[in-house]
Structure formats: structure tokens, C-alpha cells
Amino acid sequence: MDDHPTSAANPPTPDPAGGPFAECVLCREPTEYPESHRGATLCPVCEWQEAQRTACSG
Numbered sequence: 758m759d760d761h762p763t764s765a766a767n768p769p770t771p772d773p774a775g776g777p778f779a780e781c782v783l784c785r786e787p788t789e790y791p792e793s794h795r796g797a798t799l800c801p802v803c804e805w806q807e808a809q810r811t812a813c814s815g
Contacts, residue, residue, distance in 0.1 A: 778787040781800035788798045799807060 777792050779790045779792045779794050779798040780786070781788050781803050782797045783803045784800060786800040786802070788794075788800045790798045
């Protein structure tokens, strides 16, 4: 039995104390932002990829 779950098998779930999280506008995964957050929300992976794209675009 594997005692080390992977993040792909166990995606983050909304924290009941903190409320539900907004979905990423690109991949629809949960983000670190609450649903009440205004603007486009990105998950950490998409946020990093977007930063790479904008940094390389000059």
C-alpha cells in the first residue's frame, strides 16, 4: 500500500472553514483564491506557465 498520495490522484478540496475556492479559468482546477475573488483566477500551475509565457515574450 502506498502511503504517499499523489496530487493528481488527490486534488485539493475546498476547506470547509475557508469556503470554496474559485476554479482556474484555464484548466478548471481549484485555485488558492476564494470564489468571491474578482478577476481571472489561475491555479498555481497555470499561473506559473502564464508567467513563463509573458517573461519570454519580451
